[in-house]
Amino acid sequence: MRNSRPSLIRPVAFPDSVSTPVVTPLSPSVVYASDSPDELDAQYDGDVQGYTYAREGHPNADVVAARLDAMEGASGGVVTGSGMAAVTAVMMGLLKAGDHVVGGDQLYGRSLRLMGQDLPRMGIETTLADPTDAARFAEAIRPETRMILIEVVSNPTLRVADMEGLARLAREKGVLLVVDNTFTTPRGYRPFEVGADIVIHSVTKLLAGHSDVTLGYAVARDAEVQKAIYDFAVTTGLTPSPFDCWLAERGFATFDLRFERAQDNAAALADHLAGLPAVKRVLYPTRDDHPDAARARALLGGQGCNMVSFELTGGRAAANAFTRAADGLAFAPTLGDVGTTLSHPASSSHRAMSAETRAALGMSEGFFRVSVGLEDIGELCKVFTTAAEAAQTAQSD
Numbered sequence: 001m002r003n004s005r006p007s008l009i010r011p012v013a014f015p016d017s018v019s020t021p022v023v024t025p026l027s028p029s030v031v032y033a034s035d036s037p038d039e040l041d042a043q044y045d046g047d048v049q050g051y052t053y054a055r056e057g058h059p060n061a062d063v064v065a066a067r068l069d070a071m072e073g074a075s076g077g078v079v080t081g082s083g084m085a086a087v088t089a090v091m092m093g094l095l096k097a098g099d100h101v102v103g104g105d106q107l108y109g110r111s112l113r114l115m116g117q118d119l120p121r122m123g124i125e126t127t128l129a130d131p132t133d134a135a136r137f138a139e140a141i142r143p144e145t146r147m148i149l150i151e152v153v154s155n156p157t158l159r160v161a162d163m164e165g166l167a168r169l170a171r172e173k174g175v176l177l178v179v180d181n182t183f184t185t186p187r188g189y190r191p192f193e194v195g196a197d198i199v200i201h202s203v204t205k206l207l208a209g210h211s212d213v214t215l216g217y218a219v220a221r222d223a224e225v226q227k228a229i230y231d232f233a234v235t236t237g238l239t240p241s242p243f244d245c246w247l248a249e250r251g252f253a254t255f256d257l258r259f260e261r262a263q264d265n266a267a268a269l270a271d272h273l274a275g276l277p278a279v280k281r282v283l284y285p286t287r288d289d290h291p292d293a294a295r296a297r298a299l300l301g302g303q304g305c306n307m308v309s310f311e312l313t314g315g316r317a318a319a320n321a322f323t324r325a326a327d328g329l330a331f332a333p334t335l336g337d338v339g340t341t342l343s344h345p346a347s348s349s350h351r352a353m354s355a356e357t358r359a360a361l362g363m364s365e366g367f368f369r370v371s372v373g374l375e376d377i378g379e380l381c382k383v384f385t386t387a388a389e390a391a392q393t394a395q396s397d
């Protein structure tokens, strides 16, 4: 038996084996027993490696962090209980009252809420700017600006940030450049290579990939910055459960294959949608008619992403008819699942915005964002054709 310190109530320890498991073992233990106060001191001082309490760290989180570190070309990242936990740990772990942050104006809805409502409540001021134009960010920078937060490809209009311009600006002004790389994934883009200081992921999405895990990740270039993020996450309980980490790691095994298939499907679906009469416009970063096509090609190395957005010619009635006729596609506001999902920003992620603001950002009642999955592309196109025809009929009723 391997365990040298079995407890009285759990006398049976894990059986020894000369052979080793092929799959990472799940380690749900919340506490880890140490040999003595001296050893515990040595653990906390970092002189020996040992776990103490799961909120502070556990083997399954470390395995996931090491895999993500390798994907991003980083080290020492922390896994969190959700993507928003990662965003929160980065912002609240590093900023203080009086500081100022500039964020992209099309960030994920909850990141926008954090910036618009929660940070200001704590005395941290925020400004939003268009990340496709670094000059807009330059205008927003103040002496007390400490951080820029952007997503490389924005949700849901799939605009591509001026990464080089923003990295240059952050460097010149001495502010931290934080990149939420969820949409692009490390396969599409590696922010540290252009000079990002911190990279964030919602691992919930493509990386884990099966809609059965909620998890996030944050990694900083600088070890002291990373420690502040880690300490805030541990203090406020933003750290993850072993089972979620274990499931996410299983998802990583197929990430490359899923990414390639989903991206190929998305590019083909975008072209298909563009030919449907009920569709007014299609947004896909590497299509010639996308406003940032040239930048997308340069930044993403010829790759696109698994997301396609499009606008039906009709309004809410057409949108309702579309989702009802889209057999086999989940109308669900998430992304990165093995199956294709449809999201309608006006009734979900962007419902808190006024109709005018949504319209200014190009999100009408007929606007959809599609997270393209791994289905047979022929079958997928058929479902979209049928749903678009239903939308057109509803519109003309």
Ligand code: PLP
Binding pocket: 082, 083, 084, 085, 108, 151, 155, 180, 182, 183, 201, 202, 203, 204, 205, 214, 215, 216, 334
């Ligand atoms: N960042 C982006 C770009 C997202 O799309 C999301 C969620 O959709 C998040 C962060 C938040 O991630 P989570 O839902 O895992 O908290």
